[in-house]
Amino acid sequence: MFLQSIPPSLLPQLKTRVFALFLCILPLFLSPTKAFVLDPSRISDIDQKVSNTIETAKSDPSRLRMLLAPFPKGGDLHHHLAGAIDAETMLHWAGDAGLCVDARKLALIPAPCSLSSDKRPAKNLDRQDPALWEELVDAFSMRNYHFSPAISEHSGHDHFFASFFRFMAALDNNFGRMIAYSKQDAAANNLFYIETMQNPEAISDLTKIAYQKVSDKHDPDTLWKILNPYLTEIVSKSQAETDHAEKQAQEILQCATSTPKVGCSVTMHYMVFAIRALPPEVVFAQLALGFALAEKDPRWVGVNIVAPEDGTVAVQDYDLHMQFFSYLKKKYPHVKITLHAGELAPQLVPPAGLRNHINKAVFDAGADRVGHGIDIGWENDPTILLQAMATKPVPVEINFSSNDEILNIRGADHPFTLYRRYGVPVVISTDDPGVSRGDLTTEYMRAVREQNLSYSELKKLSRDSLEYAFLSGESLWQQGSGSAVQNVCLSTPFTTAPKGKCAEFLAKNKKAALEWQLESAFILYQEKVIKGIL
Structure with a gap:
C-alpha cells in the first residue's frame, strides 16, 4: 500500500536512497568492529566520476595503467632498495x-x-x-x-629469494646509484615518498665485532654491554656513507642544475634491517646499529628484520628476535619498528607455524607497522589481534605482487579485505619491484582489478601511506587521513599556495607538507580525468 501511494516519478529516487541506506547499515551486520564499506552519501560527484572512469578501464590493462600511473601515490613504505633495481x-x-x-x-x-x-x-x-x-x-x-x-x-x-644471492655483487658501492634509480622510478609513478630498507656498509664492522667478542649469544644485556661501546663510531661512519650516497644521487639526478630530473622531488628515508637467518649475536648487532642510527640521524627512520620467515633459523629464533626488539625499544623509545611478520602460507610451514608471528610482532616486539601479514586468519585469537591492530593502530604494508610470487596468494585469497573489514589501516607497497618486474602503479592496478577498489578507496590508501609513514612532525589531518585539516590550514584551499601560519606549519612538519602536496595533486589529477586529458 505504501508504494502504491508514491508517484511513479519518485520511485527511482526512492530506490536509490533505500539502496544507499542499505549499504550504510550493511557493515554493522558483517563486522564486529569498524567497517570499510564507504558511505555513498559521502562520495563527492568528482570522486564518483573518476571512479566510473577507472571502473570502465578494469578490463583493459593498458587503459587502466594510463589512468593509474599519474594517480598521486603518497608513499611506498615497504621497499627493499636492493630488490628495487631491474x-x-x-x-x-x-x-x-x-x-x-x-x-x-x-x-x-x-x-x-x-x-x-x-x-x-x-x-x-x-x-x-x-x-x-x-x-x-x-x-x-x-x-x-x-x-x-x-x-x-x-x-x-625459492627463486625469488635466490635471486638476491645471484645479483648482490652488482650493488656493492652503489648506494647512491640505487637511490637515484629508485627516486626516478618513484617520480614516474607520481610517488612522493619512499621508506626503503638498506644497510650501510659500516654495519659489517659491528657484525665482525659480534662474531669475535660475543660468547653469550642470547642474553640482550650481555650483548648490549659488549656492542654498545662501538656504536657511536659506527653510527658516524654510517652517516658519512649516507652523505656520500645522497650527494652521488643528487649528481646523477642533476638536482643542483637548472634542469633537475624529476626524481629530485622525491623524498627518501632509510631503515636498517637485521637478517633473521644469521646467528643471534649478529642479529642483535644489526638491530642495535639500526636503533642507534635512527636515534641519531633523521634520515634513518626505523628498523626492520628480513629474510624468509619460514627458514629454519628464522622460525627457531623468532621469539628471541622479538625479545631483541623489545629490549632495544626500551633503550630507544622514539625509534619506529616495522616488521616482516606473517609472510607465511600453509605450504611453507605446518599449521603451528602460522599461529603467532603477527601476534608476537605486535604485542611482544611493539611493531608500529607490519609487513605482509598474510597468515592473519591462522593466528591465535585473530579477532582480538585485528581489533588491537585497528585500535593502536598497527597498519599493514600490502605487497600484492610478491605475495603472489612468493606465497601463491592473490585475489580473494589475500587478507587485504579482512584487514579493512576490521578497520586495520593498510598501505600498498612494492616490496622488491626490480625482482618482481613491476612498480607501484602495478600494485594499484592489482588493487583495482583484484580487490575491486573505487577511486575514493584508492585515495584513502594513498593518504594512509603518508599518514602512517615514519615522517617527522604533525599530520595535516586532525583525526586521521581524510578528516578535517589542522585548524591553522583549515581555511586555505589546496589549490592555492599556503601562506602565513599555514605555510609556517607545513615548513615545520614534513608529514603535513607531503600530505598537502598529495591533496593538491589529487585535485589536478581529477581535473585531467574528468576533462578526458588522461
Whole structure:
C-alpha cells in the first residue's frame, strides 16, 4: 500500500536512497568492529566520476595503467632498495665494476674473468652473448620464471629469494646509484615518498665485532654491554656513507642544475634491517646499529628484520628476535619498528607455524607497522589481534605482487579485505619491484582489478601511506587521513599556495607538507580525468 501511494516519478529516487541506506547499515551486520564499506552519501560527484572512469578501464590493462600511473601515490613504505633495481641495470653496473658472470650458476662473481671459461666478463655481455644475458635477466628476477629451463628452484618462493644471492655483487658501492634509480622510478609513478630498507656498509664492522667478542649469544644485556661501546663510531661512519650516497644521487639526478630530473622531488628515508637467518649475536648487532642510527640521524627512520620467515633459523629464533626488539625499544623509545611478520602460507610451514608471528610482532616486539601479514586468519585469537591492530593502530604494508610470487596468494585469497573489514589501516607497497618486474602503479592496478577498489578507496590508501609513514612532525589531518585539516590550514584551499601560519606549519612538519602536496595533486589529477586529458 505504501508504494502504491508514491508517484511513479519518485520511485527511482526512492530506490536509490533505500539502496544507499542499505549499504550504510550493511557493515554493522558483517563486522564486529569498524567497517570499510564507504558511505555513498559521502562520495563527492568528482570522486564518483573518476571512479566510473577507472571502473570502465578494469578490463583493459593498458587503459587502466594510463589512468593509474599519474594517480598521486603518497608513499611506498615497504621497499627493499636492493630488490628495487631491474636486472638489466644491475648487469650494466656489474660490467662497469669489472665483475664476471658464472655461466653455470647464473650469478655475478669477482674478477678475473675469462672468455674461454664459464667465468665470463659482464661488460658488454648483452652484445657478446645475448642468450646468456637473457638467462641472467630471468635468474635475477621473476621474469619468465615458469618458462625458464635454466632456473633450478622448484618454487616462486625459492627463486625469488635466490635471486638476491645471484645479483648482490652488482650493488656493492652503489648506494647512491640505487637511490637515484629508485627516486626516478618513484617520480614516474607520481610517488612522493619512499621508506626503503638498506644497510650501510659500516654495519659489517659491528657484525665482525659480534662474531669475535660475543660468547653469550642470547642474553640482550650481555650483548648490549659488549656492542654498545662501538656504536657511536659506527653510527658516524654510517652517516658519512649516507652523505656520500645522497650527494652521488643528487649528481646523477642533476638536482643542483637548472634542469633537475624529476626524481629530485622525491623524498627518501632509510631503515636498517637485521637478517633473521644469521646467528643471534649478529642479529642483535644489526638491530642495535639500526636503533642507534635512527636515534641519531633523521634520515634513518626505523628498523626492520628480513629474510624468509619460514627458514629454519628464522622460525627457531623468532621469539628471541622479538625479545631483541623489545629490549632495544626500551633503550630507544622514539625509534619506529616495522616488521616482516606473517609472510607465511600453509605450504611453507605446518599449521603451528602460522599461529603467532603477527601476534608476537605486535604485542611482544611493539611493531608500529607490519609487513605482509598474510597468515592473519591462522593466528591465535585473530579477532582480538585485528581489533588491537585497528585500535593502536598497527597498519599493514600490502605487497600484492610478491605475495603472489612468493606465497601463491592473490585475489580473494589475500587478507587485504579482512584487514579493512576490521578497520586495520593498510598501505600498498612494492616490496622488491626490480625482482618482481613491476612498480607501484602495478600494485594499484592489482588493487583495482583484484580487490575491486573505487577511486575514493584508492585515495584513502594513498593518504594512509603518508599518514602512517615514519615522517617527522604533525599530520595535516586532525583525526586521521581524510578528516578535517589542522585548524591553522583549515581555511586555505589546496589549490592555492599556503601562506602565513599555514605555510609556517607545513615548513615545520614534513608529514603535513607531503600530505598537502598529495591533496593538491589529487585535485589536478581529477581535473585531467574528468576533462578526458588522461
